[in-house]
Amino acid sequence: MKKRNMDWKLDQCKFAAVQYKSKIEWKMKDHKSYEAARKNKWIKECSEHMVRPQVHNKKWDFESCKIESLKHKTRGKWQAHHASSYQIAQRNGWLEECCSHMSNARNLNNTWTLDRCKLEALKYTTRSEWWRTDGKSYDAARSKNFLEDCCAHMPKRSHSSMQENIILSIVKNKFPLACSRKFGKNKKFQSGNRFELDIYIPELNKGIEFNGEYWHREGLLRKGKDPAKYHSLKRDFFKKLSIDYIEIWENEWAKNKDLCLLKINDFLGVSL
Secondary structure, eight states: OOOOOGGHHHHHHHHTTTTTTTHHHHHHOHHHHHHHHHHOOOOOTTTTTSOOOOOOOSSSSSSHHHHHHHTSSHHHHHHHHHHHHHHHHTTTOOHHHHTGGGGGSSSOOOTOOHHHHHHHHOOOOHHHHHHHHHHHHHHHHTTTTTTHHTTSSSSSOOOOOHHHHHHHHHHHTOOOEEEEEEEOOOOOOOOOEEEEEEETTTTEEEEEEOOTTTTTTTTHHHHTTHHHHHHHHHHHHHHHOOEEEEEEEHHHHHHHHHHHHHHHHHHHOOOO
């Protein structure tokens, strides 16, 4: 006989819930105990052990991003139909977990040979462009260690991107001392003690960070760093130095440069 919701006891629901880290994981993997707890109004009591994710804003926390991702079969479709939730999940380091159900849709099998990945890569001039446009083939190449061969035709990345240089030149018109600058000192066996601001304005003690989508996700992952933790450490580091800075993301700049410049104007309190 099937166990009805009213047959569940509080202790049984708690025992089921303790195996999971979040409500969404509990709901997905043990729907019966979750529904029993929900109908008996035990959810809050059963989920007290669960880690509360960092909330990006009032609407898009981890669970709402996960729920939104479940509506889509691929990352590309999620990003195309609901870019804001996708970007928030990406910036907070939730993307892999939110997209775990899409593993079957992402073609990382033997159909992606070296030759096929190379052919796809030739359509793009940078890794960032390839990753944004066709993440499926890019991830296949990365998982099979084809990236270096596939990206051999792409120009080597300079220290500063073209977008960073454009913003820096605009800022310099008002603040001639603006420059890229590193703060702190490297300490052996310790991280989070030295960071760089793409544009630092000493006259205001403020900064501007230009975050390339590829280098602030894939680049950090390749170095074994968690993007969400890295950005959190960086914000805390500069907060201790009383240096305020804003972040301009590559996709924001590509979509609307004028809006990004208005954001910078408001932050600096001038008209550039």
